[in-house]
Amino acid sequence: MLRRLIRCPGPGPGPAPARWLRPGSLPASARSVVTAVPLAHAEFGSDRDRPPLVLLHGLFGNRGNFQTVAKALVQRGAGKVLTLDARNHGSSPHSPLMTYEAMSLDVQQLLSRLGITKCILLGHSMGGKTAMTLALQQPGLVERLISVDISPAITTPVSEFSAYISAMKSVKIPDGVSRSAARQMADDQLRPVVQHPELRQFLLTNLVEVEGRCVWRVNLEAISHHLSDIMNFPVFHKPYPGPALFLGGSSSRYISSQDYPEIQRLFPRADVQYIEGAGHIVHQDKFEEFITAVVKFLALP
Template identity: 85%
Template sequence: VLLHGLFGSRANLHAVAKALVRGGSGRVLTLDARNHGTSPHSPLMTYEAMSLDVQHLLTGLGITKCILLGHSMGGKTAMTLALQRPDLVERLISVDISPTSTTPISEFSSYISAMKSVKIPDGLPRSAARQLADDQLRPVVQHPQLRQFLLTNLVEVEGHYVWRVNLDAISHHLVDIMNFPVFHKPYPGPALFLGGSDSPYISSQDYPEIQRLFPKADVHYIAGAGHIVHQDKFEEFITAVLNFLPPP
């Protein structure tokens, strides 16, 4: 079961899902988090709520045990689920995120404000609308790759361009999303923390907390990868994940 990160959608992990199935992983499920992709919007955006969403989906599909892989925010949702319901999680893969608090919130707040202030006239062709939105985001979101990623959320609904992510709920819960809930009982199963060597999100300062909550965890870095490990070093990422999966 693959869980995407903040401002992402299940489409970010389609190539990963296909490669894992080709590699013999068995069935793979990708899903949109609440307030993302085509999932319903809700004013609540905590890891407990997102973990429950996944639990309800697993129950509805009759899945009694799964291997969870989550990137960034999805990794924190996956960890929350494993710690709440270890019986449902056979093993856990957290991609470039630790069970600790993450980056300064101000950076994400400024992205949200920039997205909210994008103005696009109705009836523009999609390519022109994207270009206009890109120009308006550029002063705040300097990184072109990040702008392209945010722009995957620009959709046309009945002739108007809107953001399909629930920006109000996300901005309201940014502190929750950047933090991690408190847990006392560790997850007993195998866990892999798969980081990018060029990313600061899994640092040696996090090792004691990883060890406390995930005593069977391995930490592995993929050389030359940034935060979006599966995009930066796709083949190496797939190999690392397949190597961690149980033999068929």
């Protein structure tokens, strides 16, 4: 069941130009040091008379998290769908910089390389904030936006990610053990901090074997160093004028009523909706309801 909370009015006159930097970040003269990395991606479906849909995963995830979603949306008429690995995740390169300005630039470079001049963005959690950043920076590039269970607000109060990162860093796996044995050992070591089995299994998808050693494929150092940036959101003054959907889980705390004013300020044409019974990973908890909500917003046949 889908529960709609607010429907924002159409956009009014925009105020001052957007700022790309969050408080305390590098000055404008240093923006040139932010360089894009070539993102790994996968494509599903084929071009139709609509912009491609780009799916952006959350923290500790990878493009595989949205593979089933991508295939389902292609079957429902979405045309071409792209899934991406964010920098420091999946098969994309590692980089010491992990900010939304940098991750937005990565997506822009990929779209440019693929010859895409207009797209639809759907992002979950960290991917949602990346999508919002790109839409606010380059509104002409984004036809419409879907942010899954995240808002343009500070998420530190509801986040346990710092503890998860510390637990992952402390995992010790002897060289030469089998992949299955390594996963079991890592699972046992994570359990005292990451108590939910499903969450541990999600984090363990990042445990890979490289030259006989088990390592984390996510760049924990970069993520740890920039965790405050990931939990925060850049400062913008000019709103995104296109349609937007903030699709949360009713059992999650990542889109609260306290976030509505900022959503309305930056995304004046936004709908805020909740899927009943879904937690933070909405597309996993209530897959059919999630697909139905996305299809309706995209006005697919």
